[in-house]
Amino acid sequence: MLILSVESTCDETAVAVTENGRRVLTDQIFSQADLHAIYGGVVPEIASRSHVEVISQLAERAIRDAGVERRDLDAVAVSYAPGLIGAVLVGVNFAKSAAMALRLPLIPVHHVRGHIAANYIAFPELEPPFLCLAISGGNTLLVDVQDYTRLRILGQTRDDAAGECFDKSARVLGLPYPGGAPIDALAREGRDDRYALPRPYVGENPYDMSFSGLKTAVINIAHHCEQTGEELDRAGLAASLCRAVSDSLVPRTMAAARELGYGKVAVAGGVAANSRIRADFTAACQESGDALFVPPMRLCGDNAAMIGCQGYYEYLAGHTAGTDLNAYANMSLS
Secondary structure, three states, rough: OEEEEEEEEOEEEEOOOOOOOOEEEEEEEEEEOOHHOOOOOOOOHHHHHHHHHHHHHHHHHHHOOOOOHHHHHEEEEEEEEEHHHHHHHHHHHHHHHHHHHHHHOOEEEEHHHHHHHHHEEEEOOOOOOOEOOOOOOOEEEEEEOOOOOOOEEEEEEEEOOOOHHHHHHHHOOOOOOOOHHHHHHHOOOOOOOOOOOOOOOOOOOOOOOOHHHHHHHHHHHHHHHHHHOOOOOOOHHHHHHHHHHHHHHHHHHHHHHHHHOEEEEEOOOHHHHOOHHHHHHHHHHHHHEEEOOOOOOHOOOOOOHHHHHHHHHHOOOOOEEOOOOOOOOOOOOO
């Protein structure tokens, strides 16, 4: 089954062609990072306009580079939630138009489900059930993946996502947007015990997380040094931050893995590219004996291949939509 898939929930426009939920024929991505860098974050209006400008061209290129014709396609999948509402609407409206013009089924895909499905592309042997930590700029979730389309949230952040914590901290450290990769690089030059940072525990659910206080602590340290004239150890603060984020994610994930007993732990989303988090998960799974699945860097960020992959399983489950499909800024994963 060949699926044309569309992703436009934030600042990447992407169109892919995938086959049977595991094989990627092509994945075209246009990044807007340079457009937003001067503002230190994504500007929703600029993101939406950029999606409009490039999405048709990307679709044409994706079909051409996949070596197929429009008549060969079997369905159109699109990420319809969650995300920046204007940006999501561009992708949804394009996908609805394509599905209508080509007389193909339209498959709505939750963006975070797509990130989880990136592991199916990287690891063809991976099948549910397994535990997945989904970590990105907008989401931080511990998910019990019981089946391809049956998922249960075990825990989540109560406030900021882990990726947002990295982006906001990068700004006060004078690093460019997006902040995850620059913080990761800077952290390798510093001591991870240089600054004492909080590891919050919130509420009764041991799997819930919080990153707002951690972000604030980093900002306060930077501002204190600026106001008192004390030299800020930027590398040390970056390393301490990466350690604190990892300390919030890895132990909770491994505790959930023990509870579920699947023997399989997956990590997904843009923050999964962080080298400290990847290393800590590798060490933890070696100790526990769980199999670890972390996608390669190219599949950690937003892409359309993951939407096409999850779209295949959504289609098999009978999850299709009509021309009344809408876009949503927020939507529960399960």
